[in-house]
Amino acid sequence: NAGVTQTPKFQVLKTGQSMTLQCAQDMNHEYMSWYRQDPGMGLRLIHYSVGAGITDQGEVPNGYNVSRSTTEDFPLRLLSAAPSQTSVYFCASRTGGRNTIYFGEGSWLTVV
Amino acid sequence: KNQVEQSPQSLIILEGKNCTLQCNYTVSPFSNLRWYKQDTGRGPVSLTIMTFSENTKSNGRYTATLDADTKQSSLHITASQLSDSASYICVVSDRGSTLGRLYFGRGTQLTVWP
Numbered sequence: 001n002a003g004v005t006q007t008p009k010f011q012v013l014k015t016g017q018s019m020t021l022q023c024a025q026d027m028n029h030e031y032m033s034w035y036r037q038d039p040g041m042g043l044r045l046i047h048y049s050v051g052a053g054i055t056d057q058g059e060v061p062n063g064y065n066v067s068r069s070t071t072e073d074f075p076l077r078l079l080s081a082a083p084s085q086t087s088v089y090f091c092a093s094r095t096g097g098r099n100t101i102y103f104g105e106g107s108w109l110t111v112v
Numbered sequence: 113k114n115q116v117e118q119s120p121q122s123l124i125i126l127e128g129k130n131c132t133l134q135c136n137y138t139v140s141p142f143s144n145l146r147w148y149k150q151d152t153g154r155g156p157v158s159l160t161i162m163t164f165s166e167n168t169k170s171n172g173r174y175t176a177t178l179d180a181d182t183k184q185s186s187l188h189i190t191a192s193q194l195s196d197s198a199s200y201i202c203v204v205s206d207r208g209s210t211l212g213r214l215y216f217g218r219g220t221q222l223t224v225w226p
């Protein structure tokens with residue numbers, strides 16, 4: 001049981017480039033989400049999914065796309081990277097109610 | 113507006129000492145409150161989860177309390193160790209949807225000195 005796996009761990013992009021952050025979980029959780037964490041701020045929700053084929057926007061969705069073709073995978077796509085997207089990104093999964101939220105180890109993204 | 117406020121922002125204590133971190137929230141309707149520990153360069157890891165009816169929850173040297181009337185929670189760390197140096201994040205969930213929306217505090221950065 002690997003939990004939540006994120007790749008890559010570190011990435012440097014040039015402004016305007018696109019890339020995909022990968023996230024996979026092996027716990028059969030229906031709920032998956034992407035957060036970004038910036039210095040001095042709490043984790044902010046980018047996009048989330050409540051099951052395969054269902055996604056919705058969080059509080060900071062602009063510049064990001066997601067899809068959920070399987071229960072296990074929830075990739076985050078940066079369409080045209082901007083320096084404002086320099087951040088640490090966390091993928092998380094959980095079931096409903098009071099169950100534990102499991103976070104990935106994070107992806108450090110720098111846009112120059 | 114639903115918010116989660118944590119205090120202090122940062123804290124330095126000596127190894128072996130106790131400390132208490134605070135979390136105040138305005139999230140309504142309340143579902144549950146979680147404390148997470150985030151080591152530098154790592155993802156957050158769950159410490160405790162409490163619902164409305166629970167006012168104390170322990171996990172080893174970590175004890176969380178919840179006062180749902182005043183909308184306050186605290187995380188007490190006993191006999192601190194160097195490995196306790198981390199950011200501690202309070203997360204509150206509402207009951208507005210099936211899975212509940214999560215509201216994150218900004219965290220308290222704890223440093224334990226030898």
